[in-house]
Each structure stands twice: as C-alpha cells, then as structure tokens.
Amino acid sequence: MPTYKFIDLFAGLGGFHLALEQLGCKCVFASELQQDLRTLYESNFGMKCAGDINLINIEKDIPSHDILCGGFPCQPFSQAGKQQGFQDEKERGNLFNKIMEVLEFHKPEFVFLENVPNLKSHDKGNTYRVIHEKLSMLYEVKEDIISPHYFGIPQHRTRMYIVGRLKSRGGLQTFAFPKHEERPDCDISQILIPEDTDYMSLRPVTRKHMAAWQKFLDLLSQNKSTLPTFPIWAMEFGATYDYEGVAPYFQKRQQLSGKKGKFGEDIVGNSKDDFLQLLPIYSQGKPKTGRQFPDWKKQLFLVVVAALAMASCSKDESTGINNGNAIDFRAAMQTRASETTMANITNFFVTALDKNNANYFSDAEFTKDGAFFTSTPAYYWPSDGSNLSFFAYSPSAADLDATVTINSTTKTLADFEPATTIADQKDFITATATGSKTDEAAGVALTFGHRLSQIEIKAKNTNDGYVYKVQGVRIGQPVSKATFDFGTTSWQLGSVKTNYEATYAGSEKTLTGTAASIMAEEDDNAMLIPQQLIAWTPDTDKTNTNKGAYLAVKVNITTKDGARVYPSVGEYDWVAVAVNTKWEPGQKYVYTLDFSNGAGKVDPEKPMPGPTDPFKPGEDVLGSAIKFTVTVTPWTPASEDVTM
Secondary structure, three states, X not given: OOOOEEEEEOOOOOHHHHHHHHOOOEEEEEEOOOHHHHHHHHHHHOOOOEOOHHHOOHHHHOOOOOEEEEOOOOXXXXXXXXXXXXXXXXXXXXXXXXXXXXXXXXXXXXXXXXEOOHHHHHHHHHHHHHHHHHHOOOEEEEEEEEOHHHHOOOOOOOEXXXXXXXXXXXXXXXXXXXXXXXXXXXXXXXXXXXXXXXXXXXXXXXXXXXXXXXXXXXXXXXXXXXXXXXXXXXXXXXXXXXXXXXXXXXXXXXXXXXXXOHHHOEOXXXXXXXXXXXXXXXXXXXXXXXXXXXXXXXHHHXXXXXXXXXXXXXXXXXXXXXXXXXXXXXXXXXXXXXXXXXXXXXXEEEEEEOOOOOEEEEEEEEEEEOOEEXXXXXXXXXXXXXXEEEEEEEOOHHHHOOEEEEOOOOEEEEEEOOOOEHHHOOOXXXXXXXXXXXXXXXXXXXXXXXXXXXXXXXXXXXXXXXXXXXXXXXXXXXXXXXXXXXXXXXXXXXXXXXXXXXEOOOOOEEOOOOOEEOOOOOOOOEEEOOEEOOEOOOOOOOOXXXXXXXXXXXXXXXXXXXXXEEOOOOOXXXXXXXXXXXXXXXXXXXXXXXXXXXXXXXXXXXXXOOOOOOOOOOOEOOOOOOXXXXXXXXXXXXXXXXXX
C-alpha cells in the first residue's frame, strides 16, 4: 500500500493529522493562524506549522500531496455566531476559496473537509450549494452530518464532513459514509480515570456534576429525544448569576455580588473585572449585539439547571418536568398567497408561559422534523398536566432587526422597520396556542397568520403612440416603524415614514397592453406595515412636505418613432400617482397603473430642475392628451382634357 502524503490546513490541535498518521499517511505541510496552536502542533508532531494561509505561496510553499484536509473556519456559519457566511466581516467565510486555489493548482486525489452542520442549511442552502458546485468541477463529492456519539464515543460534537475524489481518478465509486442509525451506548464514565493522578484530578463535586449530566443524557435517550446542540460545561453547575435578562457585562456589581459563578463559587472581589473573571469565559465578555444574554447561552443554562435538578431528585420525587415526549408542534398557514407558505416554512421561534404566567422557556427555535417541528434542546410538558400558552413567530428577531419581548406583562415585537430595499423585506408570521400533556402524541397545532400587508404593482399601456420602459418602482411615504402586539395581533404605528424601492437597471421592462408586474422579480412583492395611507396632494403640496403616500415608477418615455418625451435630462426618472388605500394585515394589494392616457405627476421628491429641465415636482408629465382643430380647404373645380 502506498504512503499517502497529506496537508493539514487550519490545523488547530491536529485532529486530522493524528487520524491520518495512524492510518500510515505522512503530513508534508500544515498551516494554522494562531501562534499558541502552532507551538502545540510542533510539540505534538515534531514539524513546523506555517501561519496565515493567506500569506502562503501555494506554488512554492505547499508541496505535492495526495490528500488535502482542513476544518475551515466555522464561525461564519455557526448558530452561535452571526451566520454571515461568505460575507463574514472578518473574511473567514472566504477561506474556502483559498482551499479551492490549492485544489486547482495541486489537484490532490482526495479532499477531506469539516465544518459545523449549519453549513448545510446556511442562507437557505445557497452557501453549501456554492461550495458543492466549486468542488464538483474537479471532484465527485459526498457529505454527511455525524458526531462521535453516533459510534459509542461519549462526546456530542455534530459536524458536517465533506469527502471528495478526483473525477479523473474514478471519483468516489462505492464509497459511503458509515451508517449511524443504530448507535451503541456510550457513557461519560468510559473516559474517567477511576483513581485520580496528580496531574489529572477531578474534584468530588465535579464527578457529581458529570454523573448528573450522564443521568440527564440517559433520560433523553430513553425518551428518544435530541441531544443538546451546544456543549454543557461542568463549570456551569451550581452557577446562579442572572442569565435571563441583561448580560453580566452590563450588570452592576451589586447585581453580581453574592451570586455563584463557575463551579458554583461565590462571586467576590474588589472590582467588576474580578467578578467577571469568576464567570465561565463565554459569559465574561460584551455581547456582539445588544445588551441581552444571547439565546444559545440561555438555553445552555436551562439544560444545566435541569440536569442538576434531576441529579438531586430520587426516583420518587417530581422534578416539575414530565418525562414523556418532548413538546413539538404541527404548523399550518392561513390560506393567503404570500412569501411564507407551508412549502417553505422550516423553522420558527416559540415562547411558552406556564399556568402562573411565568416564562417556561423563551425564544426557543423549533425546526422542521418530518411532520413536526421540534427543538434542540427538547422541552418537556409540566408534570401536573397544566396548560402552557405558546407565542410563535418567524423569522427570528435578528432577521427582523427588532426586539421581541414575551413575558407576563409584555408581548411585543418593538420598533420593527421593513427593509427599505423591497428585495430584502421578510414576511412576518405569528401564531398562538395552548397545550398540555394531552397533546404529547399529536403535537400542538399552530395556525400562522401573515401580520404584514403584501403590495404588488402592475402596469400597462394600450396607447401605441408611446413606448414606456420601466426600471423600478417606489412605494412612497407609508409609516415605516411600528410595534406589534402578539396578544391582540395589532400594530401600534409610529410617526416615521420612508420610501421603499425596487430598481433593476439593465433589466428594463417594456409596457404592453396587458397588465404585468413591474416588481424586480416575479412574486418579489413588498411586505409592509398595515395602515391607512394618507394620500399625497399634488395640487396643494407639490413637493410633498406633508409626506403623503404615493406610488412611483422609474420610466423612460418616447414616441413610437423614438423621440424623447420624458425625462428631458438622463435616461430614466420617476413619475408618481397618489394613493390612499387602507392596508389590512394578511391581505395582498395589487395596484395596476394604466399609462394609456398619461404618465401621472412628476415625482414629488425630484430635485428642483435646472434651465434645461422643464419638469417640476407635482406637475403633469404629459399634460393633456394632444388635440387638433381642423380646417378643410373647399374643393376647387378644375377642368381636364379627356382623350377618347
């Protein structure tokens, strides 16, 4: 058997290196950004590890090899991060392109990549589609999502693995990932040393915590529930600092004083920095966005508390959590044509209030799993059979760029503003329901309703004398900021107004006698806050100082012979018409603009024209239709010679 040479990119601790070396392969190059990890790599494997891959000459520095392996940075795709993907602000998402450069130059026979499972679904699957397409130019590619605990190793670390082989070498042929439907038992005790040594000691309390965690995992397995996505560290057991509201970084000293931090130790010290140092490392810093403790940390805490509670209870004691099936949902959509449908809804977020109107869980994400929607971690019904009240919504508060607060006193989506670019707007759906343990088997039925108004603009022209070309639409000056009440499903409007646009320079639409959509793409309609529009009044307020509502179209108007009509300066400019519709939630409004008898008014927000531009805001674009008066000269008798 030949000795395969491999390179280890984004090497980290050297997991790939260890595995391939045990299979008889030889590492010929490694790269890792962090200096401390490079030092450790050299100590473990006896070879130098290069630094930043972006500074490496692919042709000169990287030798020929048979296998490229690498766990390229996962932060741009991880659920615990901003999920910016290829648009990652630190450009980590684009490091996959560096992998492609190496593959295209050296063409190793095999490629073996690893990343977080969210890579598969990031950006509705578009991110992995790009990765797969690029790899497939050279390689036959297969992928799977697996975890060590699938194979009896007591570690829950679900990852996506991508394997490829050159098409020119026969591709993957009969290769298949190992089956993992039937999983062997695994136990934390398998990796614990029965008798501690001086250099690897575990305090009795830590062993107790780990036993509690194992009991929790066993309970999940018995009930065929999904294991938690994020790691649960023993240092969290016994912690009592606040995790439901403001992050510790923003809390005052007196709010932390007297609480317990990592390993259940008292939070004490001479300064706030001292206090923070006694928290787990991921709780010490300032959140990247907002002041609230991130949702994934809240969920982590809840699971830890539940595990600790189970460890402290005997078999005859009640923990307050039912040990039956986890809470799940069946979702349906109200029958309206809109962006979110039963065909494309994949997840939503739920807050549950218990019989005392206290939060049972908050903003938990439920994702589609066959006919049901389930959460990770799973949540269980109250053991006393009491009802839970559910408030569900989609998409996430982060996607809506607004603040969701659902508790005993407040149930709002605050300060919501649709994106000003229509293509970036998102549908907003909500549902409410109550349920109890009786819904355990069937799931709780949620019927979602659209809480925004959908707006589509169509246009036509039956006048053959003119050619209208369109390059965009604008919905002018509706109220753009409001707060939604989940309980009453009503909106409280603010005072801010703005314009919403969709433009498509280079993809102009020519109007015909048949009304057709002039939105940027088919079904790419606006999603706006329901409201009563107050119309623009061009006769008395030509420049729209009162911010009345109107629709505008970016047009080029010529005669059929090609003579310029509008605009006089530039190729395209806006024309407008006032509207005063009442938009109701869950309704779709289709405006059909007829240009057959004119082109409305000059856009009210048009800058005052110069001497070469006669068109002024609020004035008629074409004025009245062209009219003629006619004089016919009487016939004059004439003589003519007739030849026979």
